[in-house]
Amino acid sequence: MARILDANEKFVGKEPKFTGEVTDSEIGSTLSWYSQNKSPKDSQKYAIDFFKKKFKLSIASVIKGKPSQFGFICRMVTNGAVLSAERQTWFQKQVEDIKEELAKAQTTEVIETVKKGPNIQERIREKANDCIGELEGQIDTLIATRFSANVAPYGVMHTLAIKEAQVKYILDWAKSKRSEFDEVMTTDDKDLKEGYSNFSKTELKKIVAYCDQVILDCQKVASTATRKPRKRKAKSPEQLVAKIKYCQEFTDLKLTSVKPTDIIGAMQLWVYNTKTRKLGVYHAEDAGGLSIKGSSVVNFAESKSVQKKLRKPEVTLPDVLSGGKVFLRNVIENIRAVESALTGRLNADTILLKVTK
Numbered sequence: 001m002a003r004i005l006d007a008n009e010k011f012v013g014k015e016p017k018f019t020g021e022v023t024d025s026e027i028g029s030t031l032s033w034y035s036q037n038k039s040p041k042d043s044q045k046y047a048i049d050f051f052k053k054k055f056k057l058s059i060a061s062v063i064k065g066k067p068s069q070f071g072f073i074c075r076m077v078t079n080g081a082v083l084s085a086e087r088q089t090w091f092q093k094q095v096e097d098i099k100e101e102l103a104k105a106q107t108t109e110v111i112e113t114v115k116k117g118p119n120i121q122e123r124i125r126e127k128a129n130d131c132i133g134e135l136e137g138q139i140d141t142l143i144a145t146r147f148s149a150n151v152a153p154y155g156v157m158h159t160l161a162i163k164e165a166q167v168k169y170i171l172d173w174a175k176s177k178r179s180e181f182d183e184v185m186t187t188d189d190k191d192l193k194e195g196y197s198n199f200s201k202t203e204l205k206k207i208v209a210y211c212d213q214v215i216l217d218c219q220k221v222a223s224t225a226t227r228k229p230r231k232r233k234a235k236s237p238e239q240l241v242a243k244i245k246y247c248q249e250f251t252d253l254k255l256t257s258v259k260p261t262d263i264i265g266a267m268q269l270w271v272y273n274t275k276t277r278k279l280g281v282y283h284a285e286d287a288g289g290l291s292i293k294g295s296s297v298v299n300f301a302e303s304k305s306v307q308k309k310l311r312k313p314e315v316t317l318p319d320v321l322s323g324g325k326v327f328l329r330n331v332i333e334n335i336r337a338v339e340s341a342l343t344g345r346l347n348a349d350t351i352l353l354k355v356t357k
Contacts, residue, residue: 018081025086028145032168034072034152039159040134043071050074051098062101067137069144070094128169131160135214139177139207147206150326154217167218174218178211183274212304220287221282221315233320237261245295246350253314256351265289266355268328269297270320271342272313275349279316280307280342281332289357296344308337321354328356 015037034043044063047070051057063071073091077083079148083091162170177263184196185204196204241260244267249256255272263269266289269282282297283304284290291298320331332339346352 005204005249015079016076017079017116018076020080021082021084022076022087023084024144024146028141028149030076031072031141031144032070034075034107035068035149040068040130043068043075045071046078046253047071047098048077050078055099057099057102059098059102061105061253062098065099065126065133066094067133067142068135093239117132121274124165125169126278127160127162128166131156131166131170133161133343134142135173142206142210143203151210153210153214154220157217157221164222165344166220166315171215174214178208178215181201181207181211216286223287237264240264240292243294244292245348246346246352247274247348248334250351251318252310253352255317255353258355260292262355263290263292263297263352265291266357268354268356269300269352270328270354271307271313271346272317272351272353273349274308274351276309277313278307278309278340279313279320279332279335279353281305282342282344295346297342297346299346300342300344302341305342306332307342308332308335308339310335317353 016033018026022030044060047063047066048058048060050310051059051074070091073081073083073087077091084298113277134156135153138153141151157170181196181204184192185197185201185208187193199207238261241263244260246257250272252274255274267284269290271280271282272278274281282290282300285299285301286303287300290300316335318332320328323331
């Protein structure tokens with residue numbers, strides 16, 4: 001097992017250095033360190049330096065668009081890491097692919113006497129491809145860390161300054177990737193299932209969920225770019241919740257509802273029905289967040305907003321109230337009960353348990 005020589009902590013501190021073979025766990029934690037402390041440009045520089053030192057080749061013309069994970073692993077190898085046989089096979093293939101692309105670029109005669117650079121559409125597609133490469137890298141990181149890494153597609157889009165014009169290409173990629181893994185979970189094709197047998201059903205669901213997050217974040221980028229001021233004066237939060245029906249306090253479990261006005265613009269609303277003992281969560285449909293109309297929640301994603309009955313609410317509910325965003329991701333999934341859709345309607349038995357912005 002490799003020994004990390006120069007790292008103060010798991011994700012922060014000095015850049016990790018290695019001696020000997022690295023484990024999957026060490027690769028995962030090191031990739032997390034790089035993703036938090038280094039940029040895609042740093043990754044490209046690491047790959048360029050690796051090829052220049054190892055092969056005396058300049059790959060600056062072909063490295064753009066490659067996942068940051070590759071450049072960071074180049075850096076790990078430069079810093080003394082020895083990859084496992086499986087990782088080395090993957091890494092060597094990436095190296096050979098880049099060599100092949102470089103050879104093609106060097107032997108292709110470009111006949112362009114007037115054109116000085118890519119046109120607008122080519123620039124848009126190139127920027128979208130850069131983003132897609134980074135998102136592919138996040139999927140690789142999730143797989144490498146057994147889905148323990150904390151990745152954020154919107155962070156990549158924000159860093160690369162993705163605009164509405166590039167969103168179409170990113171959406172097409174995310175929907176295609178989602179369909180690919182969704183088909184694996186539903187198909188009866190034995191050959192297809194065999195090809196993805198290294199993933200458990202839970203892991204396949206997490207990849208699909210990641211693609212859903214990319215799609216949601218693309219919609220957030222697009223809606224932010226196209227949003228226009230309303231011509232008529234918007235209602236205040238107090239006006240929107242004026243007719244809402246809910247349970248203010250449930251003494252049996254010492255529960256108190258949050259202020260109804262907190263729901264306006266929230267990305268999640270957790271509710272608990274004191275009569276049916278069902279815990280539910282509303283997810284916002286888009287970046288505009290949740291809202292209230294009459295006594296119903298509106299602008300929520302119907303396919304993701306679900307509820308389940310609790311056997312021991314006195315155990316589960318305190319965890320929900322104290323848990324952060326990461327903990328809340330799997331709360332509903334981990335409850336062993338029949339799942340049902342939320343309708344949006346609130347009533348006198350509904351505790352407004354928690355909102356997240």
